[in-house]
Structure formats: structure tokens, C-alpha cells
Amino acid sequence: MLTRRTHTCGSLRESDIGADVVVQGWASAVRDRGGVSFVVLRDRHGTVQITADERSPDAAREAMKGVRLEYVVQVRGEVVARYRPNADMATGAVEIIAREVEILSGTRPMPFRLDGHADAHEETRLRHRYLDLRRPELQHNLVVRHQVMLAARKALAELDFLEIETPILTRATPEGARDYLVPSRVHPGWWYALPQSPQIFKQILMVAGMDRYMQICRCFRDEDLRVDRQPEFTQIDLEVSFATQDLILELSESLIRAVWQAVLGREIGPIGRMPYAEAIARFGLDAPDLRFGMELVDLGPALAESTFPPVRSALDAGGIIRGFVLKGGATGNSRKVLDAWTAFVRNYGMGGLLWGKVAADKISGPLGKAIPEREAFLAAAGAEDGDLVLVGAGTPGTVNPGMGRLRVHVAKEKDLIPEDTFAFTWIVDFPLFERTDEGALTSVHHPFTAPMPEHVDWLGTDKVDDILSDAYDLVCNGLEMGGGSIRIHREDTQNRIFDSLGIEPAEAQDRFGWLLDALAHGAPPHGGIAFGLDRMVMLLTGAASIRDVIAFPKTTSAQCLMSGAPSGVPVADLDELHVANTKQS
């Protein structure tokens, strides 16, 4: 009979010796040693050893023999000191001598062993997510996720934020991805979009006088997935009235500090700010990993006279030459390693990798052929005998990401990244626009981001590419953790931005008229930011994949293997929605 438990499996200690207890959980280990049987019982709180021996009644000893891995079991018994304490278990000083054992539930054959999960294919684990979630590592990740949400809500409530929900069935919000669309049954031919973010609603909440908004919200973006992306993901979303950039960064730092304190008990100091241009110059990326050095250097001037074809053609085409130095790397890096790194940078569109091993008498490798003047080059690169210099030559659009990512890749391979360190930085002074391959302007953030006040007059002039935005990203350990901006709160400036983006007034009215109308009715200056909750939890737990911090994640092909979504639906249902399949997988 089901009885109320007195303790959770992880809670018993030496001080409980002598107590009569009831525990319930899953059998995570089962052993039978002749007349003595052991079961390690597991629940979310931990594990405890149950023993049935001559001290147990016959019925309990018999029932213990019937327990199999992952059966759900209830045990009543006495807590005793363990003959051989187990220092690896929190409850390892004690065990429970079974007096009553009841199997509450059995299991079909397990598709994989929970303790040997590394052997099971991820597809199998995702199909049986309820089993994978029983693993302590995943349970820990979900506990941390809960702690982050709790700490965030508490910290933001203390800062006078209100949590306000915004619609899921809505109109498109431009964040640069494809929308998920939902057909309207009541309005044939019309569609809702799932929000890519609550951006427009949260701005409208500022016009509505809500002052400070927060929401832990789901966002939906239909884009090609990578290891750290999911089609639906969670943001801690903020918007603040009468905000300057300084105020948003200050409030955000309070939030980050509270979360790190609550989850890890760690102090996070003031977070520095780095202009976007500096991040690109020093690290090649706008989300730099500051946990280690090996910064990129500009080697264009030192190679200006080079006649070596890859360098010459890059320089003649107005490109860049940038590289970094792996200290002591002249030894221990075979041709195979260098070929793998070359293949790595080719993924970013670079033609190849110029490498040179520095020795007292020469620089070997392709780079040796490219250097007109050894000493000047070594001084520019900051290299000396025994070092390996890795260099990329080409367009900024390929060399910066290629060499920037290679820097991180090499540091990981060579174990140069200190563990258990959180290197935060704000990236500020982003360009407002970037150019598409066709030369058109698009927003770097979204079209509601304010230009720096001193650059507003450059809209519509030939200085438009130089306009900086009042936007900011928070980066930690090379991951973008959040981003936001001060918004345009004036209708006339917003219209000038749409004009620069080539959005005609009629189109702007059709797509964003509801925001423009609100902005025209007494909009306070405002700004905000959104933090990626999933990535934050990845950082706090050290999880390698975003799927490990979400209870029910999707695969990289956007499927839920457990529920089988997406799936076909009966044609009659589609008829009701006034839509038809033109293709089916």
C-alpha cells in the first residue's frame, strides 16, 4: 500500500541512525549476494542503499529479490550505520535495513542503461526522454534552470519590474529569422505568427506606462539549427522606460550577479565594456572568449612588401592579413594537425592557412616564403624561437571569423582555457546597419534599435554605413548571452530607419503600423534587453549541448522524437483551416 514517505532518498545521514523511515524511488542498482540483497534507490534528491539480510523479515527478503533495475519501489526500514561507508554517496554513511518492500511499478525492458548512457544513441535517449531525464546530470541541469528563473524573478521584482505575459498567437516581429505560422480557421487565408520575441509588445507596454517589464518567455524562430540553437527557446526579456544604456547595463548586471550568486554562490564583479570594432580587431568575433590571450594581430604592414601569391593577392584586393601566435607551438604540431586547422578555417570561406614554425635560423612552412623581413615580422607578430604563427589572408568577412574561431578551436585543443572561470564583457558601439550580399542595408539588431544620437543626421547620407547603434550584447566565455538596445521612441526617426532599410511607408504601415501608432501617442524613451535562458543554464552547468538544459528539446532537424512532432494531420482538419499540403515528408 502506498504510504507517505518520511525522507527523500538523498537526505539520510548518520544523525538518522535508528530512525524508522519510508523511502520511495527507482532501483538504480540491484545486487544479490547469496543471503543478502542490495538495492540502491534513487529519486531526484539522491540515492540510498537498501539492504535485506537476516535482520529483515522473510517477506521483505523475498520482495527484494523481485526488484529489477528501474522498478519503482517503496521501502520501510531502519537506518543503520553502514558496515563499509561509501564516500562517493551523500548518504554513504548509512543504509536502510528493509522491513517492508513493495514494488509499486515495474518496467518494460529498458532501451538503454541509465548508468551507461554514453553508449546509447542520442536518438534513443530523446525518444525515451523520461528515462534520460532520470539521470542525475540532467536532473541537476533542470534544477539549475529552475534556480535561475527563481533568482531572476526575485531580483527583477526587487528592482520594480512587473512580469507581464504577451501573446503567442500574434503578428510577425522581425528578429531576422523565419516565422512559424498558424492558420486562422475563422479568417480564411489569414495567419498568426508565433513571436520571434515579444519585442513590439514590450515596447508598447512602455507606451502603456508599465515602466519596467520582465517576462520569462518562449520565442520561436524557424531557422537552421546548430548545436546551441532550438526552434523554441526561452528568454529573460526586459524593457525599461526612461532608460539610458548605462541604466540597462546596470540593471542587467544586478540580474546576472543575483543569478550567479543564487546558483553558484559566486561574486561577479563589474563587467567591462568593449567596442564592437575592438572585439573584431583583437578577437575576430563579436562574442570574444576572454578567458585566454592569443589575440589576433594585424600583420598587413609587416607583409606589405611580400610577393608570396596568397598574401600579395589579398593585399592587392584590399584584404587583411591577421594571425596569432601559439607559444612553443613549433614542436608538437604535425602536418596532420596543421592540415586539420586549415580545413577548419576553410569552413569560414578562407582559402587556406599560412603557418610558420619559428626556429633560430629559419621560419619553416608556407609562411616562411611570405616574409620579406624576419625580424620586423617577428616583432609585429610577437613571436620568438619555438613558436608557431598561424596567419590568414583574405577578405575581412572570411579572415575575421575564420581566425577568430580558429583561435578558440586551438585553445580548446591545447587546453589553454582555464576551467571554472566566467569572463564577461559587454560589447557596445555596434554598427546600426550591415550590407547584404546585394548591397542593401539591413539592421544588425532589429529595426527599432536607436542610432547613437550624434549619428542620427547621417541617416540618408553617404555616412550611413558608419552609423553606430545604441545597442549592447552581453558575452560570457565566447557565448552571446544577451542583447538589446535603446529604442527609437519617435515616429519620425523610426520612419527614416524604415526608409534606409528600403521599407516603403505603405509596407511599414502594414507590418508595423500598430507599433508606429503607439509611438505616435506619447512614447517614453525606452530600451531593453533579452537574455538567452538556455545558454545561461549551459554556462552555469557546463552542459555541452543546449538539449541538455531543456526538458523536452528538439533535434537539429526540429523534431521531438518522443511525441513525434511535427506530424501529419487529417485532410479534414486542413480543410477546416482552409489550407492544403503541397508536399509531405
Ligand code: ASP
Ligand atoms: N528582442 C531582442 C532579441 O530577441 C532583444 C531586445 O532587443 O531586447 O534579441
